[in-house]
Amino acid sequence: MAVETKQELNPKTTHFEFSGPVGAFVLTFGLPLLVNVLCVCCTKEGCSLAPSHIIAQWKKTPFLTAEVYKVYLLWLAALALADLIVPGQIVDGTELRNGQRLKYKFNGTRVIAILGALLLSRGVATNWQLPELQFIYTNLTQLANASIVTSFAISTYLYISSFFGNKLLALGGNSHNVFYDFFMGRELNPRIGKLDLKLFLEMRPGLLLWVLIDLAMVHHQWLTYGRVSASIVLVTLFQGYYVIEGTFYEAGLVSMIDTTLDGLGFMLVFGDISLVPFTYSLQTRFLADNFVELSWLQIALITGVYLLGIAVFRLSNNEKNKFKQGKTNxxxxxxxxxxxxxxxxxxxxxxxxxxxxxxxxxxxxxxxxxxxxxxxxxxxxxxxxxxxxxxxxxxxxxxxxxxxxxxxxxxxxxxxxxxxxxxx
Missing domain, CATH: 1.20.58 (Methane Monooxygenase Hydroxylase; Chain G, domain 1)
Known part of the structure; x- marks a missing residue:
């Protein structure tokens, strides 16, 4: 088989998504604004998207202090270290265009167990005051802004580094337009040493912070009212199960489009570490300061909706995986x-x-x-x-x-x- 040239292996992108460079530019700056607005819109008076309410919240909320940013960077660093040193399952990836097959380590369930143990030990040590969770509630908007700043920093690093060395580029992120390629991501599977950045960002900082934000909101409601509502417990359990179940099946990521076809650019980086934790937790943020009571019938109906969705999702995926693996009669x-x-x-x-x-x-x-x-x-x-x-x-x-x-x-x-x- 003849060795492909760099140009043949990494052809120029000619088909645009998201309305091309203009759409990529708008999303790059519009989505961070959306995250910030959704963070400040929910208060004790409810959730409002009225411009006057948003502007008033902006005026009294610091954008980002050095202390909060330091805490956020320590969070990322601790998870990156855990990803490297905690043992896990080694899985071969799918064969790439250059014939290479990367190896991946999946240790998510163990990382979650360690995080859970640390949280429980801190609860006992602080008589369940848990200042870490109070910090999240108090500084939520600043933490969101920290994630936004970090998204731009990581994406800039990824874009620049993709021009050095013999990198395998994503077919959809090599248009030679700066805005579009920055958004879509040029390099297919960027790594720093043994740390696979794409899978790390997708499965660790954002998803685990989503769960911690939910727990911080439950904790705040308990401190404020002396009890917690069934509504916030339901949402926290549902979302926690979603994250834990996804982590349990994370080895399946090696064959998904995000891993095999998409480059790692602002779209995925921002979505993983900013959009997911700070907008997917919007419900618990609302419920933390707005005590919503549910009847037993409402609890049963909502739980039924959740179980139906989970059953369809999991049974269909299991059926597909079983068929692909040749385990059917x-x-x-x-x-x-x-x-x-x-x-x-x-x-x-x-x-x-x-x-x-x-x-x-x-x-x-x-x-x-x-x-x-x-x-x-x-x-x-x-x-x-x-x-x-x-x-x-x-x-x-x-x-x-x-x-x-x-x-x-x-x-x-x-x-x-x-x-x-x-x-x-």
Missing amino acids: PGEYTYIETKTGSKLLTSGWWGMARHINYTGDWISSWAYSLPCGFNLVPYYYVVYFGVLLVHRESRDEAKCAAKYGETWTEYKRRVPYKFFPYLL
Whole structure:
């Protein structure tokens, strides 16, 4: 096999997403503003997006002090160290365009166990005053701003470093336009020593901080009212389970689009360490200062919605993984075999809709916001997550159409629905 030249291995990007460089520029500066606004909008008086309320909060909230930024950087450094020294499962990645197959270490469940043990020990030592959680509640907006500043710093480093050495670039992040490539990410799998930056940022700082923010809000409500509401307990349990379950199955990331196709740029960095922890926790921030009571019937119905979504998401993914690994009985499923040898499921969960796992994910997202009652701002997550999944579906469809050609057209004929059987 002839050795490919650098230009052949890293061709120029000609197809743009997010409306090209203009869209990338708007999102790069618009999304951080959204995170900041959602952080300051929720107070003891409720959640309001009125400009007068937002401006008033900005005036009395410091942007970022040295103390808060130091704490945030220590958080990142501690997690990076844990990622390197805590033992974990070694998994081979998928083969890349250059024939390389990277190795990944997954130790998320052990890192969570260590973090949980530290939190419990601090609770006992401080008579459950937990100043660390109080610090998060008091300085939440500053911590969000710290994550935004860090997102720009990391993304700048990644963009500049991608020009040095023989780097494998992402097919979608090599347009030669600064704004677009900065946003999408040029290098496919950047690493510092043994630390894989893409998987570390996706699975550690943001997701674990999301859980800590939820716990900080529960703790604040307990300190304020002397008890906690069923509503905030439900949301915290639901979101905590989502993070822990995702960590338990994190080895599956090696074959996902984020890992195999997307570069690591501002889009993923900011989404991982800023957007996720500080906007996905919006519901518990609202409930911390707005005590919402739920009846047993409401608790049961909301829990039912969550369990339905989780069941659809997990059962469909397990079915797909089982099929890919060849652990099914002959004739158990119907499928279409592509020219590349891949098999597309056309029965079971995947015979109902082409992205049935996304449907389950979105259904469960409603259970995060329903405990907040009728205030509309906490329903941001449902709307945002829906838009995110629809966009991801469109990317999946485009990539599969390019990869499988006529076979994908036949697959769409056999499985005509995207998300909901007989509806959509």
